[in-house]
Amino acid sequence: MLYREAGEFRTSYPDDSQTFPISFDKYRYYAILAVLVVVVPLVINDYWANAVLVPVLVWSIAALGLNILTGYCGQISLGTGGFMAVGAYGCYKLMTAFPDLNIIFCIVLSGAITAGVGIIFGLPSLRIKGFYLAVATLAAQFFLVWLFNSFPWFYNYSASGQITVPERTVLGFPVTGPYTEPWAKYLICLAFAFALAWLARNLTRGSVGRSWMAIRDMDIAAEIIGVNPLKAKLQAFAVSSFFVGIAGALFFSVYLGAVEASEAFGINQSFLVLFMVIIGGLGSIFGSFAGAAFIVLLPVLLKNLLVGKLSWPTDIATNSEFIIVGALIIFFLIVEPHGLAHLARLFKEKLRLWPFPH
Amino acid sequence: MGDVAGSERASMGESKPPLMELRGITLRFGGVLAISDVSFDIREGEIRAIIGPNGAGKSSMLNVISGFYHPQEGNILFRGEVRPFMRPHRVAALGIARTFQNIALFKRMTTLDNIMTGRMTLMKSSFAAQALWWGSAEREESAHREKAEEIIDFLGIQAIRKVPVGTLPYGLQKRVELGRALAAEPRLLLLDEPMAGMNVEEKEDMSRFILDVNDEFGTTIALIEHDMGVVMDISDRIVVMDYGKKIGDGKPGEIRKNQDVIDAYLGVPH
DSSP: OOOOOTTOOOOSHHHHTOSOOSHHHHHHHHHHHHIIIIIHHHHOOHHIIIIIIHHHHHHHHHHHHHIIIIIITOOOOSOHHHHHHHHHHHHHHHHHHOTTSOHHHHHHHHHHHHHHHHHHHHGGGGTOOHHHHHHHHHHHHHHHHHHHHHOGGGGTTOTTSOEEOOOOEETTEEOSSTTOOHHHHHHHHHHHHHHHHHHHHHHHHSHHHHHHHHHHHOHHHHHHHTOOHHHHHHHHHHHHHHHHHHHHHHIIIIIISEEOHHHHSSHHHHHHHHHHHHHHOTTOHHHHHHHHHHHHHHHHHHHIIIIIISOOOHHHHHHHHHHHHHHHHHHHHHHOTTHHHHHHHHHHHHHHHTTOOO | OHHHHHHHHHTTSTTSOEEEEEEEEEEEETTEEEEEEEEEEEETTOEEEEEOSTTSSHHHHHHHHTTSSOOSEEEEEETTEEOOSOOHHHHHHHTEEEOOSSOOOOTTSBHHHHHHHHTGGGOOOOHHHHHHTOHHHHHHHHHHHHHHHHHHHHHTOGGGTTSBGGGSOHHHHHHHHHHHHHHTOOSEEEEESTTTTOOHHHHHHHHHHHHHIIIIIOOEEEEEOSOHHHHHHHOSEEEEEETTEEEEEEOHHHHHHOHHHHHHHHOOOO
16 A cells, blocks of 8 residues: 555656656665665674675676666677676776775776777677677677786786785775675675666666667667767667676675686676576666576575575585576576566556555 | 648748759669669658659658668758768758658657657767766756657657557557657658558548648658558648659649659559
8 A cells, every 4th residue: 555656746857757756665765775784784794795795786786787788778798707807807907006096996997997898899789789799799708818817917927827806995994805894895895886776777767878778679760860879889888898897896806805817707707697687687777686686696595495404415405506596597587588677567566556456 | 622732732832942952863772773863852841742653762762861871873962052971860960850661669668768769869968967967967858858748748649658669559659750750850851651551540640740740840741651642632742753763743733643653553554
């Protein structure tokens, strides 16, 4: 009965195009935000930060980035892992070359570097579409990982070939390196995820977002209407890579602390992010978060269930985990091919009419 | 009403200067000659029809005008100046909008978003302003929303404002597509078979919209249509094409009497 549009009068166009048109939604959103910012940091521990919250947030940012490109602009990319690597190595080079530069700037700048690289690898999209573009971005994936492994300059000639994050602080609290408190890790990722989701929402509600969606739905009509396809596609590649780059930088600096390109940013990661976007819902910001949470948390849940509750041997549990996750993904896609975001929409629609659906 | 209305309307655009002139347009696809040396003009404020049997080159002509095809020979003069080689999105910025024979709407976007996308060339707020949704971006969005709502009112599609257009019936989709083209506030509106596949009632509605657009907004309209009754009723002047050539050009009354046109449509005894 709470969930009603009735009685909510919108008298201006900005009112009518708000993010949360139903006030119940709005208050729920503020409440969730308050819990995430105030309550969670107080109760968080190492396990929750490292196994659940930080990976969900980091992957959400990556999924958000790919969703802008694939979900909103309709350009398929399999180069997400490679672009995350650019973010990570860019961040590492910036941190080591400018030790006094604040880590926040390093992360944002590494996003900007990735945006530049994304534009270059987005150029083929002007001539090729669909599966062929996917193959072209696959080339980016392999090339970038190869690049970071082959030139020792990128990993500062370290003997292991790994990059290891130096310790950096924000407002006096360490956010990278071994002495980082779990709440600091969590909060910096949350801040980036929130800011980037806000940015994505703004970009997709105005004329930039409409030019992307126009290209996605009917590129010829879009061009005839006045959308510059070159500009729209490269913008989408740039913004998407910016997000993915920041995800890569956080993945390396805050989440893992030390990475090696082919292990951390291989083709698997590209597919993983693509799964998140498809399962979450193409062209939905909420879907990016939902998809990332689904893919990251499902194995964690299963592990807790199989090893913790049913006390299976670890090796059997690990293998059956893959089988169950795979089966669940297939089942889920058959039941709801439009993703979690669509499921949420249907649920809201039901709720709006409940308890008198006629 | 046909003849009377036709002759009344025909007096309107008479003395106006041409908005667009096509001179000696020739378009080839490999060895196929799609348009061969066709010249005609479209005057400011008139409704200009292009008719002809299937494969006559009408749609190709519209594609040439909207910059989608580039003719091998000939010039296009827009407002007295030769239009250089242009990509379609630059042509759109000149104030030329169009609809398509097979509806080309953005199917997953709402009616409102489709119409707002039509105003793409008029929206100026920068990328950064939109990213932060600062004053200028939000103000611009609202100002354009107001214009979009005017078009929604004009076409009577308020109820489907927030419905994804892919789910709408055919007739409404055609109407939304007209709305999207109108949203650009074009100087020249190109309609490729706006009434294809419609029943009589829908055709009457669409004809009324086209006449209203011409009257109220003063938009110059060039249209392709197969329904001769409609064409004779609403257009000021008609170009007839057959096999890529122009075989007739004039007011509806003249076209009706033109022997070449009658031959093209009814066939010639061999």
